[in-house]
Amino acid sequence: MKTFNVPVIYRSPLISAIKNQRKQQDRMKKDFTPTELNFGPIRILLARHFGFCYGVENAIEIAFKTVDENPGKRIFLLSEMIHNPHVNSDLLDRGVQFIMDTAGKQLVPWESLQADDIVIIPAFGTTLETEKQLASLGIEPLKYNTTCPFVERVWNKAEQIGQKNYTVIVHGKPKHEETRATFSHSQAGTPTVVVKDIKEAALLAGFISGKRNPEEFYTLFEGQYSAGFDVTKDLQRVGVVNQTTMLATETQAIADHIKQVMISTFQLTDANVGERFADTRDTLCYATNDNQTAVTGMLQETADLAIVVGGYNSSNTSHLVELCEEKLPTYFISSPEHILSADAIQHWDFHHKQTIHSDQFLPKKDQVTILLTSGASCPDALVEGVIRRLLSFFQLEHKADELATASQS
Numbered sequence: 001m002k003t004f005n006v007p008v009i010y011r012s013p014l015i016s017a018i019k020n021q022r023k024q025q026d027r028m029k030k031d032f033t034p035t036e037l038n039f040g041p042i043r044i045l046l047a048r049h050f051g052f053c054y055g056v057e058n059a060i061e062i063a064f065k066t067v068d069e070n071p072g073k074r075i076f077l078l079s080e081m082i083h084n085p086h087v088n089s090d091l092l093d094r095g096v097q098f099i100m101d102t103a104g105k106q107l108v109p110w111e112s113l114q115a116d117d118i119v120i121i122p123a124f125g126t127t128l129e130t131e132k133q134l135a136s137l138g139i140e141p142l143k144y145n146t147t148c149p150f151v152e153r154v155w156n157k158a159e160q161i162g163q164k165n166y167t168v169i170v171h172g173k174p175k176h177e178e179t180r181a182t183f184s185h186s187q188a189g190t191p192t193v194v195v196k197d198i199k200e201a202a203l204l205a206g207f208i209s210g211k212r213n214p215e216e217f218y219t220l221f222e223g224q225y226s227a228g229f230d231v232t233k234d235l236q237r238v239g240v241v242n243q244t245t246m247l248a249t250e251t252q253a254i255a256d257h258i259k260q261v262m263i264s265t266f267q268l269t270d271a272n273v274g275e276r277f278a279d280t281r282d283t284l285c286y287a288t289n290d291n292q293t294a295v296t297g298m299l300q301e302t303a304d305l306a307i308v309v310g311g312y313n314s315s316n317t318s319h320l321v322e323l324c325e326e327k328l329p330t331y332f333i334s335s336p337e338h339i340l341s342a343d344a345i346q347h348w349d350f351h352h353k354q355t356i357h358s359d360q361f362l363p364k365k366d367q368v369t370i371l372l373t374s375g376a377s378c379p380d381a382l383v384e385g386v387i388r389r390l391l392s393f394f395q396l397e398h399k400a401d402e403l404a405t406a407s408q409s
């Protein structure tokens with residue numbers, strides 16, 4: 001895979017050495033067991049895959065290069081480039097301004113932009129409406145485009161099935177930048193509706209089977225369907241695509257459920273279900289699949305707790321947390337400093353969107369085993385920071401240096 005020029009502050013020689021070693025031993029990516037880092041009183045099991053993905057590195061390279069090559073120019077990002085507070089704040093420090101927040105709220109009025117301003121499209125992509133808006137201001141919309149190719153692949157899939165007269169069901173978080181962009185691209189070609197989870201997919205299935213009153217659709221799915229969507233006509237032939245970072249198990253469950261409802265409603269068989277249900281497979285990206293499978297592999301091990309590092313609004317990271325939470329106490333942090341001491345940690349409860357302070361998170365025993373991973377937009381330097389912070393409570397920080405030297409040799 002292509003390598004990118006990412007600022008060195010985000011790299012970690014220790015983590016790079018570990019990743020390289022694992023890559024050499026397992027080129028076909030078949031081994032999802034974690035890497036064991038045994039420091040005596042503390043044992044860390046590091047997920048096989050985590051950290052910056054292709055799309056994030058691509059976006060970071062383009063954004064930082066654009067800043068370096070355009071001194072004196074006003075540079076804007078449509079919204080957060082990726083969902084990581086460190087990277088976004090580094091860009092803000094370099095004078096980049098965000099036009100919108102992650103929910104789409106305007107921070108910089110369109111009227112204040114000028115034709116010679118630079119506007120960078122983030123890795124999530126953007127809507128056709130925003131592209132049009134930029135063009136109307138004389139700004140070439142795709143000149144500084146960091147849209148991830150794996151997101152564009154979803155748009156292509158939606159377009160393909162739309163051309164075959166299927167309605168597109170987008171499984172994604174309705175307010176997430178990527179889902180808003182996918183919705184916009186898809187609805188330009190075919191009726192489109194967004195479902196956020198299996199519960200909403202089941203609700204939608206009620207309209208496919210005719211068990212629900214069609215009128216209810218417009219209230220239940222307000223803001224999630226394309227203009228002119230006719231629930232009585234537009235759910236006769238459907239296909240599912242998804243936001244690239246959703247939970248793989250839920251994505252599969254949604255596609256299976258909708259397919260079964262199509263089969264029973266229209267008396268189809270596995271042989272002819274394609275007449276009404278487009279076979280799209282999932283459109284999750286490789287990083288989502290690798291990172292979730294690596295967490296599943298890590299969870300096979302016995303451990304005391306899990307730490308997941310990443311931005312609190314990061315979809316792919318929150319799904320890693322969700323997987324870990326099913327098995328053991330899990331602490332979602334965005335920075336090593338959130339481990340306040342050997343006794344206290346400040347972490348994020350993404351279900352209720354609040355910070356929680358937990359005491360005695362490290363059990364008192366001879367050896368504590370911790371599962372450690374991070375999201376696709378989290379710099380490896382932060383994961384190394386977490387390892388060092390944990391070691392510091394045992395006066396073992398020098399062990400990280402020893403390990404880095406040993407791993408590189």
Ligand code: SF4
Nearest residue numbers: 053055148150244285
């Ligand atoms: S998580 Fe996947 S879709 Fe998103 S930027 Fe990374 S590779 Fe692209």
